[in-house]
Amino acid sequence: MLDGEEKIVALAIGGDPKAFGTLYDHYQPQIYRFLFLKVAGREEAEDLTHQVFLNAWLGIPRYKHRGYPFSSWLYQIARNQVVDHYRARRETVSLEETDPEAFADKFSEGDLDKNLEVERVMAVIRDLKQEYQDVLILRFVEDLSVKEVASTMDKSEGAIKLLQHRALRVLREKLGESHLESSEETDDIDNNE
Amino acid sequence: MNSLEILKKLKEIAPERYYAERSRAQILATEQPRRLSPWKIFAESMEAGSAMVLAGALLILILGGFSGINVLNIASLNPTSLKAEADAIDMQIQLTDLSYQNFTRVVASKKESVSPLSAFSLMALEDNATTTTSTVVGIDDALRALSE
Numbered sequence: 001m002l003d004g005e006e007k008i009v010a011l012a013i014g015g016d017p018k019a020f021g022t023l024y025d026h027y028q029p030q031i032y033r034f035l036f037l038k039v040a041g042r043e044e045a046e047d048l049t050h051q052v053f054l055n056a057w058l059g060i061p062r063y064k065h066r067g068y069p070f071s072s073w074l075y076q077i078a079r080n081q082v083v084d085h086y087r088a089r090r091e092t093v094s095l096e097e098t099d100p101e102a103f104a105d106k107f108s109e110g111d112l113d114k115n116l117e118v119e120r121v122m123a124v125i126r127d128l129k130q131e132y133q134d135v136l137i138l139r140f141v142e143d144l145s146v147k148e149v150a151s152t153m154d155k156s157e158g159a160i161k162l163l164q165h166r167a168l169r170v171l172r173e174k175l176g177e178s179h180l181e182s183s184e185e186t187d188d189i190d191n192n193e
Numbered sequence: 194m195n196s197l198e199i200l201k202k203l204k205e206i207a208p209e210r211y212y213a214e215r216s217r218a219q220i221l222a223t224e225q226p227r228r229l230s231p232w233k234i235f236a237e238s239m240e241a242g243s244a245m246v247l248a249g250a251l252l253i254l255i256l257g258g259f260s261g262i263n264v265l266n267i268a269s270l271n272p273t274s275l276k277a278e279a280d281a282i283d284m285q286i287q288l289t290d291l292s293y294q295n296f297t298r299v300v301a302s303k304k305e306s307v308s309p310l311s312a313f314s315l316m317a318l319e320d321n322a323t324t325t326t327s328t329v330v331g332i333d334d335a336l337r338a339l340s341e
Contacts, residue, residue, distance in 0.1 A: 017221040024217050032208040046208065050216045057220050121199040140200035171196055 001069045002026045009070050012060050027071055030142055031078050037137050038082050052078045068151040075152040124174045132167035139164055303339055
């Protein structure tokens with residue numbers, strides 16, 4: 001969460017572009033990442049991220065602070081944007097449709113095997129249900145708390161824990177990892193919350 | 194590397210700097226929709242109203258030839274002179290009616306008393322009087338005509 005976020009958000013609600021610019025600078029990378037992991041390529045992720053922040057800028061006068069981080073609201077807009085995106089395209093992204101060059105440069109320092117592994121995980125994530133994708137990205141990529149994810153996905157904390165457990169299990173099944181390892185790690189994560 | 198470690202690794206994904214700057218500038222250049230509170234609606238309607246009043250006042254000044262506020266004080270529309278003129282017209286009508294009624298009454302009485310020869314001249318006089326209804330004939334003129 002951004003330092004002095006409430007004050008900055010209040011200024012942005014009043015139409016202060018500088019305040020909204022601060023929010024943009026802080027949250028744009030994580031919203032981009034969230035969208036990039038859910039759609040096929042860099043250009044689509046860029047277009048959707050732009051649309052999310054444009055909608056946020058146009059809709060911020062109606063924003064009501066409910067005690068959650070501002071990012072929860074941005075993620076909600078992003079999730080709706082993805083739903084609209086796929087509804088408009090009316091197609092699902094297969095493993096072949098993913099753009100390997102889109103993320104290859106991000107991991108160029110690592111060895112080839114590691115890059116391939118990362119690409120494989122990303123492809124599997126995109127093949128999961130929308131809810132599983134959301135909970136995996138928000139919990140394990142963005143390190144949001146269960147409470148924050150619950151507010152973003154408009155679910156109870158218990159429901160998020162259950163979703164997280166199922167999402168990890170399905171991910172590991174698809175990657176061919178052992179179930180034993182999966183359940184032990186999930187239990188550790190839940191206990192740390 | 195297990196799946197959780199790979200998921201952590203995905204945090205390195207970041208947008209291109211040029212894209213981020215361009216997108217940011219475009220978004221902030223977009224004008225936000227105006228919020229219309231009841232007070233703003235009232236203020237805007239007052240603005241429009243006052244503009245209309247000012248435009249109307251300007252139009253009156255232009256049509257009045259910049260004669261100031263005395264737009265209605267035109268000489269030909271002086272109420273006193275108009276009243277005097279109206280009174281004079283009424284008087285003339287009344288006098289004309291009076292003259293005509295007296296004249297016809299006198300003619301009728303003379304008709305009964307005069308001879309058949311003079312009756313012709315009376316009829317001629319009567320015809321002349323009726324054809325020239327627009328001319329004003331006084332009592333004295335009528336008596337003079339009868340005496341002739």
